[in-house]
Amino acid sequence: MSRILMVAIFAVVLLQVTARVAEAAAAVAPTSKPLIRIEGGMHNAQINRLAVDRRNRILATASSDKTVRLWSVSDGALLKVLRVPLGQGAEGQLFAVALSPTGDLVAAGGWTGVTWDKSYSLYLFDVESGVIVRRFTGLPSTIKHLAFSADGRLIAVMLSSGKGIRIFRATTGERVSGNDDCQDDAVWGDFSADGRLVVSCYDGTVYLYGRDWHLSAKREFRQGVRPHGVAFSPEADKVAVGFADNPKVAVLSGQGLVPLYEADTSGVRGNLWSVVWSNDGRRRLFAAGTHASRGVARIRWWADEGVSDRSGESEVGEWVAPGGTITGILPLGDGSLVFASTGPSLGRLDAQGFTAFLKESPSANFAGLHGRLLASQDGTSVQFGFGGGGTLPAVFSVRDLRLSNAPDSTGNLKGPVESSPGVTIDGWDGGNELTLNGRGLPLESGETTRCLAIDPKGRYFVVGTSLNLRVYTLAGSLRTRLPIVAEAQGVTVSGDGRIIVMALANGTIHWYRVASGRRLLSLFPHRDRQRWVVWTPAYFYAASRDGDKLIGWHRNQSASREALFYPIGRHGSGYNRPDLIRKLF
Numbered sequence: 001m002s003r004i005l006m007v008a009i010f011a012v013v014l015l016q017v018t019a020r021v022a023e024a025a026a027a028v029a030p031t032s033k034p035l036i037r038i039e040g041g042m043h044n045a046q047i048n049r050l051a052v053d054r055r056n057r058i059l060a061t062a063s064s065d066k067t068v069r070l071w072s073v074s075d076g077a078l079l080k081v082l083r084v085p086l087g088q089g090a091e092g093q094l095f096a097v098a099l100s101p102t103g104d105l106v107a108a109g110g111w112t113g114v115t116w117d118k119s120y121s122l123y124l125f126d127v128e129s130g131v132i133v134r135r136f137t138g139l140p141s142t143i144k145h146l147a148f149s150a151d152g153r154l155i156a157v158m159l160s161s162g163k164g165i166r167i168f169r170a171t172t173g174e175r176v177s178g179n180d181d182c183q184d185d186a187v188w189g190d191f192s193a194d195g196r197l198v199v200s201c202y203d204g205t206v207y208l209y210g211r212d213w214h215l216s217a218k219r220e221f222r223q224g225v226r227p228h229g230v231a232f233s234p235e236a237d238k239v240a241v242g243f244a245d246n247p248k249v250a251v252l253s254g255q256g257l258v259p260l261y262e263a264d265t266s267g268v269r270g271n272l273w274s275v276v277w278s279n280d281g282r283r284r285l286f287a288a289g290t291h292a293s294r295g296v297a298r299i300r301w302w303a304d305e306g307v308s309d310r311s312g313e314s315e316v317g318e319w320v321a322p323g324g325t326i327t328g329i330l331p332l333g334d335g336s337l338v339f340a341s342t343g344p345s346l347g348r349l350d351a352q353g354f355t356a357f358l359k360e361s362p363s364a365n366f367a368g369l370h371g372r373l374l375a376s377q378d379g380t381s382v383q384f385g386f387g388g389g390g391t392l393p394a395v396f397s398v399r400d401l402r403l404s405n406a407p408d409s410t411g412n413l414k415g416p417v418e419s420s421p422g423v424t425i426d427g428w429d430g431g432n433e434l435t436l437n438g439r440g441l442p443l444e445s446g447e448t449t450r451c452l453a454i455d456p457k458g459r460y461f462v463v464g465t466s467l468n469l470r471v472y473t474l475a476g477s478l479r480t481r482l483p484i485v486a487e488a489q490g491v492t493v494s495g496d497g498r499i500i501v502m503a504l505a506n507g508t509i510h511w512y513r514v515a516s517g518r519r520l521l522s523l524f525p526h527r528d529r530q531r532w533v534v535w536t537p538a539y540f541y542a543a544s545r546d547g548d549k550l551i552g553w554h555r556n557q558s559a560s561r562e563a564l565f566y567p568i569g570r571h572g573s574g575y576n577r578p579d580l581i582r583k584l585f
Contacts, residue, residue: 405529
C-alpha cells in the first residue's frame, strides 16, 4: 500500500472519529438554543421545597417550573431568580433547595443534569451574584431533599429509588459519606445543632446517623406506612415525623428514635406530611399537608410540643393557608411561619396565624379542566376556564388575537370526544396502565395518564399524561410522542381533526398540527384575565398590552454555569409578529 493511500485512509478515519467525538460532545451538552420560559414574577408550577437562612432574612423556593426564587422574608418581595441549565421534558425540574445558615449559598437539585451527564447533578449558587459556584455530579437518582449542616460545612443529599443519601463538603465538593440504607425514596432530612442527621424513607423507616455518619438508630413503622417530613426539636431531644399516607404525627426520642407519643390529629382530613417545631420558645409543634377544610389548606399546631395533659387533652389550633396542598412549612424566630403549596402559593403567617403576605401563581388554574376545554371546527378558537374545574370561562381567538372573558355563545366550540364505536380506551384518567380494547399500551416509568380525546373523524386518539402528549392510531400504534413541560390537564381535537389543543398544569395552552406531529402555537393567559401572550416555536409572538413582559428567552451557557434570561419584550421586538400568528392556521 502506497504511503499516499495510507495517509488518505488515515485522514478519512481521523475525520470520522473527529465527527463522532463532536457529535458525542453535542449530545452531552445542554442545548444552546434559546428556550421560551414564562416569567410572571412568581412560580407557575408547584413549589416543592423551601428554606430560610438562620437570621430569617432570605427565603428560597424550588419549583417544578425549573427555577429557584429568593424572597425577602419580611415582606415577600422577590429578590432574585436562579436558573439551572434546562432541557426538554423533566430536565431542570427542581425538587429540593437548601440555604446555608449564613444565607450566602443556596443548593438546588431534582431532575437535573441527567440529560447530558447520564447521572444527576446538584447546583450550588452564590446568593449575592446568582452564579453557580459548584456542581456536584455523578448522583445516581433524582434529588428529593437537601439540608445544610448547622455550621454550613456539609450538604446532605436525599435520593430517590433506593439510592440512599450522600454527604458533601460545601466548600470543596468532596464526598464525605453516603449509604444506600434507604430502600425507597429518601424524602426528607434534618440536621441537629450537634451534627446528627435524621432521614425519612418511603421504605417505612426513619434513620438516625451520628456525627461519624454511622447508623446510630432506626425506627421501622408498620408495613405500608411512609414517613415523610422529619424535624429535630430545638433542643434535639425529640424528632417529629409526618406521614404521606395517613394523618398521624409521631414524636420520637432524639437519640434512639424511641416512640414517645403521637399528637392529637382528630378531625384531620388528609395527611400532615410536613412537620416543624417553633423556635421562638413557645414550644409549639406544627404540621401540614393535604389536610384541608372547605377546600382550604389548614396548618395544625399543638401547644407544649403536642404532649397531652393528664386528662388526655392538648391545646390544638389551626391556621388557614390558601393555595392548595401544602408542600412545606418553616418556623421563623418571631413565632411566625412560612408555607409553600402546590397552587403554587407562598405565604407567611404571623404568630397569631394571620396572613402577613401571600404570593400566588400568575397562571390560570386548569385543574379539572378536562372535558371543559373546547375548540372550534378549525381549532383557532378555544374555551378554557381561569378557575378550577373550568370556572371563570374565557375564549381566546387566534384569528382575532382577542381574549373574551365570557363563555362561547355560538355553540360552535366543542369538547373532547371520549368514546367511539368499537373503541374501548381504559386507564386514561389517572392511571399508569393504558389499554386499547384490552391491549396494553406501554408508558414510561413514572408516567401517569391525565386526559383523552378521540379524533372526531375516527382516525386516531390523543392521551395527555404527566410527561407526554401521545397520539395513537386506532390500531394502537404510537404515532407521535412529544414531551411536555408540565402535566396535561385537558385535551381536545378540532372538529376537522387537524389540530390538537392541550392545556397544561403551568397555565399554558398549546396547539399541535396532527399531520406534522409538531407544536404550532402556545398561549399563556395571565390570571388577571387581561394580559396574554402567544408564541411559536420560532419565537414569533403577539401579546396584549404588557403581555410581552410575561415570557422571555432562557439561554443555557454550559452544564456547570447558571442560565441567562432575556425578557422578550425588551430584547425581541423584531419577533413581535401578530400578522404571522393570525396566518398560522
